[in-house]
Amino acid sequence: MCGMLEEVLIAGFGGQGVLSLGKLIAQAAMEQGLNASWLPSYGPEMRGGTANCTVCFSDDEIGAPIAAQYDAVIAMNQPSLDKFEKAVRPGGVLLINRSIISVEPERSDIEVHYITANDLAESVAGTAAAANVVALGALHAVRPRLETGSLEAALQSTFGRKGQKVVDANIRALHAGMDAMAETLA
Amino acid sequence: MQAKRRLVKGNEAIALGAVAGGCDAFFGYPITPQNEVPEILSQEMPRHGRVFLQAESEVASINMVYGAAAAGMRAMSSSSSPGISLMMEGMSYIAGAELPCLVVNVMRGGPGLGSITPSQADYFQACKGGGHGDYRCFVMAPWNVQEMYSFPGIAFEMADRYRNPAMILADGVLGQMMEPAAIPDELPVVTRPDKPWATNGRNGRGQKNVANSLVIDPYELRDHNRKLQAKYAAMQAECKWDTRLVEDAEILVVAYGIAARLAYSACKLARKRGIRAGLFRPITLFPFPTQPLVETADGAKSVLAVELSSGQMVEDVRLAINGRLPVTLYGEMGGVIPSPSEVCDRIVEAAK
Numbered sequence: 322m323c324g325m326l327e328e329v330l331i332a333g334f335g336g337q338g339v340l341s342l343g344k345l346i347a348q349a350a351m352e353q354g355l356n357a358s359w360l361p362s363y364g365p366e367m368r369g370g371t372a373n374c375t376v377c378f379s380d381d382e383i384g385a386p387i388a389a390q391y392d393a394v395i396a397m398n399q400p401s402l403d404k405f406e407k408a409v410r411p412g413g414v415l416l417i418n419r420s421i422i423s424v425e426p427e428r429s430d431i432e433v434h435y436i437t438a439n440d441l442a443e444s445v446a447g448t449a450a451a452a453n454v455v456a457l458g459a460l461h462a463v464r465p466r467l468e469t470g471s472l473e474a475a476l477q478s479t480f481g482r483k484g485q486k487v488v489d490a491n492i493r494a495l496h497a498g499m500d501a502m503a504e505t506l507a
Numbered sequence: 508m509q510a511k512r513r514l515v516k517g518n519e520a521i522a523l524g525a526v527a528g529g530c531d532a533f534f535g536y537p538i539t540p541q542n543e544v545p546e547i548l549s550q551e552m553p554r555h556g557r558v559f560l561q562a563e564s565e566v567a568s569i570n571m572v573y574g575a576a577a578a579g580m581r582a583m584s585s586s587s588s589p590g591i592s593l594m595m596e597g598m599s600y601i602a603g604a605e606l607p608c609l610v611v612n613v614m615r616g617g618p619g620l621g622s623i624t625p626s627q628a629d630y631f632q633a634c635k636g637g638g639h640g641d642y643r644c645f646v647m648a649p650w651n652v653q654e655m656y657s658f659p660g661i662a663f664e665m666a667d668r669y670r671n672p673a674m675i676l677a678d679g680v681l682g683q684m685m686e687p688a689a690i691p692d693e694l695p696v697v698t699r700p701d702k703p704w705a706t707n708g709r710n711g712r713g714q715k716n717v718a719n720s721l722v723i724d725p726y727e728l729r730d731h732n733r734k735l736q737a738k739y740a741a742m743q744a745e746c747k748w749d750t751r752l753v754e755d756a757e758i759l760v761v762a763y764g765i766a767a768r769l770a771y772s773a774c775k776l777a778r779k780r781g782i783r784a785g786l787f788r789p790i791t792l793f794p795f796p797t798q799p800l801v802e803t804a805d806g807a808k809s810v811l812a813v814e815l816s817s818g819q820m821v822e823d824v825r826l827a828i829n830g831r832l833p834v835t836l837y838g839e840m841g842g843v844i845p846s847p848s849e850v851c852d853r854i855v856e857a858a859k
Contacts, residue, residue: 344514386680
């Protein structure tokens, strides 16, 4: 036990695959033998079409499935950035979906990264529906807390029922996010 | 055989756990945030040749539970706070008639229709009667998805053993969250006690069985109540609890269910700030683990109760501690979930 604990918040419009993205992370953590929790927002904040979820994973027993601030926040749309910029822990990561968010965050005590998630999803998977998986790849590139193989296994077990073509498109989306971020960082 | 871990929702785990625990019949009426329970059971129960019925109301549901329980079935309902209130008359009748059943409450904010966000404000209702008359339910409080799966079976066993209603007191977070849980693909073999009292036809018996909670003669009713009270006293032997980080704890935090998860994280944060905090978690709320709490608190400087209510469980904590140590409360209301760091601040205050 090294007591690793990672807490992530993901937010966006309903339909952007925000809840599924959280489940993928929890699934990947489970695939590599870690403990994980996933909690969707199901209260009044869902009204108006925004959705968010929190995911925690650890090699230790997980206490709270929520936190005051998170190691990483993925903002898939503008209202999510407005609402959750303050939810990033100092020194933590804020990943912004550049395809639909044009403004800059205000904080200077956090690490900010951009990914054109919708555009990349359309070009490698043929649909913006895979933007969530592109964002997952991008986060994985800047904060590799899970193994790439576990993320791929999670995509396989999540999308396997829809056929290998769908799985492959999502694996391409994952790597598109990872590669684009690696280029930016280089 | 070790069951494979699967990522499942708490509500889904309750439903699968009920099936694995031998639930014969489910009657319920939809309400957020527990709707996955009937949703899953509407598929699973018929698949196993069991009864699933969406009733016309909560009042109808609990009376169907009453009937099925009287006939010797493992009968169950599930709801959330306002729906549970509607069931209280039936619960009292079931307790009076000494019938086993299971009712799950995935609590939400109240009073009234309140909100759909998580709460623990139904502790009094679950543990101190809820309906009219001197009766108690056997009440269990899970704190993770694995326990959401395993507790229905245990609750059915306890209900059968004591011929008494059992409740599982969960909340919106536990119902909605997903965690890995070990859930076997095959249903386990469930052993059931004989129910010679069941009103399932005379079957050659000399006497006829009657399920009833009406006892007109006051002396007879007094004797019946004495029998019930003796049963609740005997239930004390079944109390369950859990601890974390208590060996050297100067501040003992007492919390159940989701509040215990927040409190556990808060204890770890407090230790980073140099305060030795530990967690005592009641697993059965009735019977409340009074003696184990007293023993665990021995050596602590003070006790902090954390719950998502104005302070209900804290009364049982104070009764247990009985003035030996200061007992303070952090209660959050209205469906608001405090963060572990907010709970930690209260631990720091309690340590001053």
